[in-house]
Amino acid sequence: xxxxxxxxxxxxxxxxxxxxxxxxxxxxxxxxxxxxxxxxxxxxxxxxxxxxxxxxxxxxxxxxxxxxxxxxxxxxxxxxxxxxxxxxxxxxxxxxxxxxxxxxxxxxxxxxxxxxxxxxxxxxxxxxxxxxxxxxxxxxxxxxxxxxxxxxxxxxxxxxxxxxxxxxxxxxxxxxxxxxxxxxxxxxxxxxxxxxxxxxxxxxxxxxxxxxxxxxxxxxxxxxxxxxxxxxxxxxxxxxxxxxxxxxxxxxxxxxxxxxxxxx
Amino acid sequence: xxxxxxxxxxxxxxxxxxxxxxxxxxxxxxxxxxxxxxxxxxxxxxxxxxxxxxxxxxxxxxxxxxxxxxxxxxxxxxxxxxxxxxxxxxxxxxxxxxxxxxxxxxxxxxxxxxxxxxxxxxxxxxxxxxxxxxxxxxxxxxxxxxxxxxx
Numbered sequence: 569x570x571x572x573x574x575x576x577x578x579x580x581x582x583x584x585x586x587x588x589x590x591x592x593x594x595x596x597x598x599x600x601x602x603x604x605x606x607x608x609x610x611x612x613x614x615x616x617x618x619x620x621x622x623x624x625x626x627x628x629x630x631x632x633x634x635x636x637x638x639x640x641x642x643x644x645x646x647x648x649x650x651x652x653x654x655x656x657x658x659x660x661x662x663x664x665x666x667x668x669x670x671x672x673x674x675x676x677x678x679x680x681x682x683x684x685x686x687x688x689x690x691x692x693x694x695x696x697x698x699x700x701x702x703x704x705x706x707x708x709x710x711x712x713x714x715x716x717x718x719x720x721x722x723x724x725x726x727x728x729x730x731x732x733x734x735x736x737x738x739x740x741x742x743x744x745x746x747x748x749x750x751x752x753x754x755x756x757x758x759x760x761x762x763x764x765x766x767x768x769x770x771x772x773x774x775x776x777x778x779x780x781x782x783x784x785x786x787x788x789x790x791x792x793x794x795x796x797x798x799x800x801x802x803x804x805x806x807x808x809x810x811x812x813x814x815x816x817x818x819x820x821x822x823x824x825x826x827x828x829x830x831x832x
Numbered sequence: 833x834x835x836x837x838x839x840x841x842x843x844x845x846x847x848x849x850x851x852x853x854x855x856x857x858x859x860x861x862x863x864x865x866x867x868x869x870x871x872x873x874x875x876x877x878x879x880x881x882x883x884x885x886x887x888x889x890x891x892x893x894x895x896x897x898x899x900x901x902x903x904x905x906x907x908x909x910x911x912x913x914x915x916x917x918x919x920x921x922x923x924x925x926x927x928x929x930x931x932x933x934x935x936x937x938x939x940x941x942x943x944x945x946x947x948x949x950x951x952x953x954x955x956x957x958x959x960x961x962x963x964x965x966x967x968x969x970x971x972x973x974x975x976x977x978x979x980x981x982x983x
C-alpha cells in the first residue's frame with residue numbers, strides 16, 4: 569500500500585465511510601442520510617446545564633448519538649487523553665454525562681466519537697484549549713465545532729485557524745445542525761479536500777487558507793457596527809450574516825485542490 | 833371552559849408574549865424540539881432556567897452587596913444568565929443582562945444595582961407569564977384537547 573493511500577486510510581472520513589459501508593455512487597437520499605447519522609456519535613461539551621440539555625435534544629432529534637460532558641477536562645477524560653486513563657475515570661464521567669442509549673461500553677463508545685461540539689467560554693479549560701488539545705492528539709481528524717453566545721470575529725478566526733470545522737453562534741438551532749450535517753456528511757459535494765493528500769497531512773494550512781476568506785468578510789461586516797459591544801439589536805442582522813459566513817465555507821477556495829486528487 | 837375556548841386563549845396569550853417581547857424565536861425552537869417521545873421538554877428546560885436564574889440572582893445580590901465588589905465575578909454571572917435566558921428565548925431578561933454587562937465593565941456600582949433590579953423584575957415577569965402559559969397547556973390537555981402550534 570503506498571503512502572498516499574496510507575494517509576487516506578488514516579483520515580477520519582475514510583474510516584467513517586468504511587464503517588458505514590457507504591455506497592459512494594448513490595444520490596444520498598433522506599433515508600440514507602438518516603442511517604448515516606445514526607452511526608455518528610457526537611461528544612458535546614458545555615458547562616451550562618441548560619445548553620447541554622438543549623444540545624442533547626437538538627442532536628438526538630437530528631438522529632445523532634450524543635454524549636454530553638460539562639467541561640473540557642471531562643471531554644479529554646472521555647477521549648482517553650488525560651494522563652491517568654484508568655477505568656475509574658469513565659465512571660466519574662458518566663455522573664455528569666447524559667448519553668443516548670447504546671449497547672457499547674464506555675471505552676468502545678469513546679472510540680467512536682465522530683464529532684465534537686464544544687462551548688467556547690467555560691471555566692478552566694476553554695473550548696479553544698480543548699480544540700487545540702484534540703488537534704494535537706490521535707483525535708485530530710475528528711471535526712470540532714466551537715459554539716459561543718458572543719459574536720467576536722477575532723475569537724471566531726482564532727478558532728477556525730486553530731482547526732475548528734465550524735463556529736456556531738448560540739443559541740444553536742436545528743437549521744445550524746442541518747447545515748453542519750451537510751458539511752460533514754457530504755464531503756464529495758462540498759469539497760474535494762478530503763481526498764487531497766496534502767489536506768490530510770497539512771490540516772492547519774488548509775484551515776487557515778479558507779479562514780482568510782472569513783477574515784475579509786468579517787472585517788467588512790463588522791466595520792459597519794462602529795462599537796465594541798456586539799450585543800445589540802441593530803447588530804442582529806450582522807450577527808446572522810456573520811454566523812452564516814462562519815458556517816458555510818466557500819468551496820471555491822478549496823476547489824483548486826481538485827487537480828491534486830489522489831485517485832483511489 | 834371547553835377545549836376550543838381554552839385553545840383560543842392559549843394562542844392569544846402566546847402571541848401576546850411574543851408581541852410584548854417577553855419571548856423570542858428561540859422559544860419556538862424549543863417547542864419544535866418537543867414531541868411524543870419528549871412531551872415535557874419545554875417545561876423541563878424552562879424549569880432548569882428558573883432554578884439556574886434564581887441561584888444566579890441571589891448570588892448577584894450577595895456579590896454586589898460586598899464592600900469590595902468583584903466585578904469579574906458579577907460579569908461572569910450576568911454572562912451566564914444572559915446565556916441561559918437567550919437559550920430559552922426569554923428576550924427581555926437577555927436584553928436586561930446586556931446593559932448590565934456594560935456597567936460591570938465600567939465598574940459602576942449604581943448602574944449595576946439598577947440593572948440587577950431590572951433583571952429581577954424582567955425575570956419575575958417572564959416566570960409568571962411562562963407559568964401561566966404552562967397552566968393553560970395543562971388545562972387544554974386535561975380537557976382532552978391538543979396544544980395548538982403557534983407560528
